[in-house]
Amino acid sequence: MYFNRAHISDEQLLAFHRALLYPRLVEEKMLLLLRQGKISKWFSGIGQEAIAVGATLALEPDEWILPLHRNLGVFTTRGLPLRRMFLQWQGSREGYSKGRERSFHFGSREHHICGMISHLGPQLSVADGIALAHTLAQRQKVTLAFTGEGGTSEGEFHEALNVAAVWDLPVIFLVENNGYGLSTPVAEQYRCAQLTDKAAGYGMHSMRVNGNNLLDVYHAVTNAKAYALQQQKPVLIEALTFRMRGHEEASGTRYVPPALLEEWAQQDPIHHYEAFLDYIGLLPAAQIGAVHRELKQQIEDDIHEVLTYADTHTDTAEELADIYARPRPQDSIPAATAPAAPEKRFINAISEALQTAMEQYPQLVLMGQDIAEYGGAFKITEGLVERFGKARVRNTPLCESAIIGAALGLSLMGYKSMVEMQFADFVSCGFNQIVNNLAKIHYRWGQAADVVIRMPTGAGVGAGPFHSQSNEAWFTHTPGLKVVYPATPADAKGLLLAALADPNPVMYFEHKALYRSVSGPVPEGWYTVEIGKARVVQPGTDISIITYGSGVHWALEYARQHPQPSLYILDLRTLLPLDYEAIREAVARTGKVLVLHEDTLTGGLGGEISAWIAEHCFHLLDAPVLRCASLDTPVPFAAALEKNFLAKSRLDQCIRRLAAY
Template sequence: MYFNRTLISDEQLLDFYHAILYPRLVEEKMLLLLRQGKISKWFSGIGQEAIAVGATLALAPDEWILPLHRNLGVFTTRNMPLHKLFLQWQGSRQGYSQGRERSFHFGSREHHICGMISHLGPQLSVADGIALAHTLAGQQKVTLVFTGEGGTSEGEFHEALNVAAVWGLPVIFLIENNGYGLSTPVAEQYRCQQLTDKAIGYGMHSLRIDGNNLLEVYNTVAEAKAYALREQKPVLIEALTFRMRGHEEASGTKYVPPALLEEWAQKDPIHHYEAFLRFIGLLDDEKISAIHQQQKQYIDATVHDALTETVLVADTAQELADIYAPAPAIHHKAADTTRELRFIDAIAAGLKTAMEQFPNLVLMGQDIAEYGGAFKITDGLLAQFGKARVRNTPLCESAIIGAGLGLSIMGYKSMIEMQFADFVSCGFNQIVNNLAKIHYRWGQHADVVIRLPAGGGVGAGPFHSQSNEAWFTHTPGLKVVYPSSPADAYGLLLAALTDPNPVLYFEHKALYRSISGPVPEGWFPIEIGKASLVQEGTDISIITYGSGVHWALDYARQHPELSLHILDLRTLLPLDYDAISQAVTQTGKVLILHEDTLTGGLGGEISAWIAEHCFQQLDAPIMRCASLDTPVPFAAELEKNFLAKSRLDQCIQQLAAY
């Protein structure tokens, strides 16, 4: 194995040896503790240390790295305290994730490391967002993100590479090709000759290297960094290596031919680098023994101290409190002036106001720049705020949501427009597993708002008319809002863009140009999590949101003989349970109305909560009025029959007669 030490001093070469040996010895200790039952799981990187260590050494300490679960060398080379790392692996409250995450599924802002999630691919586009933030700030920094050869089969890999290439982002995509995705060999993962071929389709520079050669990794990453910053373009590196142990220890390696294991054992990155240092006279048996002894003693002492830590005690209040990052308080005041706006114009006004309020707010979405968005909501914003902040995106919802999280890591805010709420399914994983959980996992906020034009009644058929808010109200860590009036559309959007947590902002397409109302001038956010009493009544309480508010109001006008109490939830997660309880107490009869389908709709959750907490206030069974359990049909008569509005009279009359 040839080592090119050009421009690397003797002192650096020895430092590199300490850096690559340390994670190997830590791993050997962890494997011993695993057998003793003192840690519960381990993903071994033995045989792959040169990639993690070499890549980390080539970057500046304040350049972000997004590692995987066998990149211990990233964490140790960034000098993360072993004591705290060990507490993390034990699931201790004193670890990096307070016992909420395993092994390396965590991050540290202090060390510029972003924690992975088990769905491998999503971190690739998070790297895009971090790099975009550097670009917007005029900073000459790269972002490096790891994936494995198996991860290159995921759609997120292709989306992330495409976005990085189209936007000219200085990202280094580093593929650790270790031959197996758990037990699946590369022959069953891809058909290209080498993974660097995948870069060709994106017009991306690529390099293939020996991942077991520490200096080759270091030099190549340094070269890639210089290129990415000079050209403002991404780079793909494929590092060939091998995993000498199972995917995780319980998996074993029986599926690997013994001859292949023996072949790669002869290519051990530490042994080869050690031999090189012997050859040039920097190491001998005595020095090697001394370094090993010194590191082992430190590891043993550190682990011994960490094993004496207090056993974790669950605190329910703390667990619930850490679901969300603290949001700024909303101070209510009366508006000096208002203006009459349509629902759609109120949303546009909210975006404009927020862009003026937050210079770090970036808007992203398909066709939102010159074209002004599918519904023209962002029309004119490009001219006022520029292409850097009002960004057309490729057709890749998942990668753009991931990029929004990357921007948030760097202190930016982002608004992502889905052309239709239906299309959010293409970004579902990023929302429910990455955005929603990241604050609970390691304290990182996700300052991302996703706007979702939703709902039927406009003859748009099954793929442009869904009310899919209930997909997300089940996910802790998200906030979900659904305004029904221009004033609420404006105020809730300002609050959503202020909030450091991920907010899904549903806007009903049928309301865009059909309703108008007074909207305050200036900065008037509406607190997320607070319902609005639309109309007081004494006969029946209708708990609803979105289009349901207008169906209820229309019905009340047409039936003055009934006194209807109408509560607009406005926020669907978290729910305003105090307002719900008051509505139940007001009349004793409750109808929950929503456009979403009946089964699995939010009405079922609200009904269960009322039955559990307000049963004594009820004078009749709780009723739900919802749309049919079918896809949304296209033909006008079929859609009319589908919508909950067609059954509203029947439900109210049945409840009134009880």
């Protein structure tokens, strides 16, 4: 194996050796402890160390890296203390994720490492967001994201590369081609001759490198960085290597032909690099053993101190508290009392909130399909690009998942972002990023996801089954998200400003049928409506209707048309977290409760609310809790079918049934 030292000094070459050797020795120790039952799981990177180490050495310490579970060399080269990493691997609360995550599923802001999730592909898009933040701030920094050859089959790979190319982002996508995705060989993963061929489709520069040659990897990443910064464009690197052990230790390698293992064993990156140092007289073979012994002893010393560390403490209150990042109090400002706030339509209140927030937060970025010059599908962002520029009001490719991932990347860099789904129905294309990345990242390693996703939702406009769904219940089951759903123009503005101020991921549902049909007083300037607080729409004594969104207007219309029974109407406004005290009060006021929502009956939020009332407020009830919801079908197109589908068509029947108790 030929090593091109180029401009690298003797001191650097020796430091490179220690950086390369150290993760191998750490891993050999971990495999021993795994067999002894001291740690529970391990994903081996033996034979692949040159890629992680060489890439990390080529970057500055403050340039973000998004590694995978075989990239121990990233963590060790960045200087994370072994003692704390070992506590992480033991599941200790003193590790990087308080015992909440396994192996390398954690990040460290201090070391500019973003932790992976098991779905692999989503971190590629997060790298786009980090790079976008650097571009917006005019910082000459690259971002490097790892993936495997199997990961290139994921849709997220295409989306992330496409966005990086279209937006000219300085991202290095480093593919570790180690021959197998678990047991599936590359011949069953892709048909191109080499993975660098994929780069051409994105107009992207690419390189192919021997991943077992430390200096080749170092030079490749160094050159890729220079190109990415000079041209402000992404680069794809394919690093050829081999996985010498199983996908994880329990899986073994029986599916690998023995001859292939023998062939790659002859290309061990450490043996070859040490032979090179011996050849140039920098580290004679007789001295190499001393370096091994020194590092092994260092590892033993570090591990010994925490090997028997007992950690059995659990704190339920802390677990629940760490689901969300804590908002800054100064961002929560109630609406000022005004004698006559101007009347505005629901849609204009949302537009005004976005403009107000863009002025309040210079690092707020709006992203979505057609939101710039066109103004969005519903013209909510019309005029914002002229006022704030295309850097902050960004049209996106049809890559919902990648854009949500990029929003998370922006959050890592201290930016806020709003992502507009053209229709709430289309969020399914970005579901993985929302429920597995955004929602869990703060609980996993304390990183906030300062992202708002606007969701034009609901039926009643004849848009059919793919543009009319009420899918809020998809997200109320996901700890770490906040879900808001305003029913009035004042709440539409105040809740959106609260969502944009909140450092947590917020799903903001806005009903399309309310855009131009509902008007009301909207206070001027900046104010917020507290997330998690319901609103009593009107008092009543006979039946309590607990509802949100369009259901509020259905209930009010019914109350106007039917003075009896007397209806107590509660607008939840926030669906996660729910205002249980307001729900309890609604039950206590009348003893009869109807939960009304536009979503379908089965799996709708009404089921959760009904169960909570039955469990906690049974003694207050004078009748069973009833639910009034839409039919358990997709949303039909024809006007008569859609009217029959909606819960409103059964509201009178439900109220009469409840009143009869």
